[in-house]
Amino acid sequence: MKKIVIAGSLALLTATAAYAAYNITHPNLKDEYGSAEQGIKLIQQAQQANKGIEFGGHAENAIDLFRKAQNELVEADKYNDAHQKKPK
Numbered sequence: 001m002k003k004i005v006i007a008g009s010l011a012l013l014t015a016t017a018a019y020a021a022y023n024i025t026h027p028n029l030k031d032e033y034g035s036a037e038q039g040i041k042l043i044q045q046a047q048q049a050n051k052g053i054e055f056g057g058h059a060e061n062a063i064d065l066f067r068k069a070q071n072e073l074v075e076a077d078k079y080n081d082a083h084q085k086k087p088k
Contacts, residue, residue, distance in 0.1 A: 022074050022077070022078065024073065024074060024077045025077060025081060026076075026077050026080055026081075029073045029076055029077045030077075032069075032073055033070050033073045033074070036066045036067075036069050036070050036073070037066075037070070039062075039066050040063050040066045040067070043059050043062055043063055043066075044063070046059065047059055
């Protein structure tokens with residue numbers, strides 16, 4: 001369980017740093033990034049409310065997957081910015 005918590009914490013820091021260093025410009029991607037953040041917060045609230053019940057590591061896995069999704073949204077926005085047609 002400790003390994004999962006450490007891995008989840010590292011993913012959190014990585015995703016937070018990625019977003020802090022890059023501001024998503026596409027409105028839909030920005031909204032979905034926020035939705036993933038909300039999902040993480042709700043899972044963390046469930047963890048706090050259920051102290052002593054570890055959810056079998058699945059809650060931490062879900063948080064990790066939300067963070068990975070956030071990283072993908074940042075990369076999608078970067079790709080969009082690099083490949084969108086610029087007005088002449």
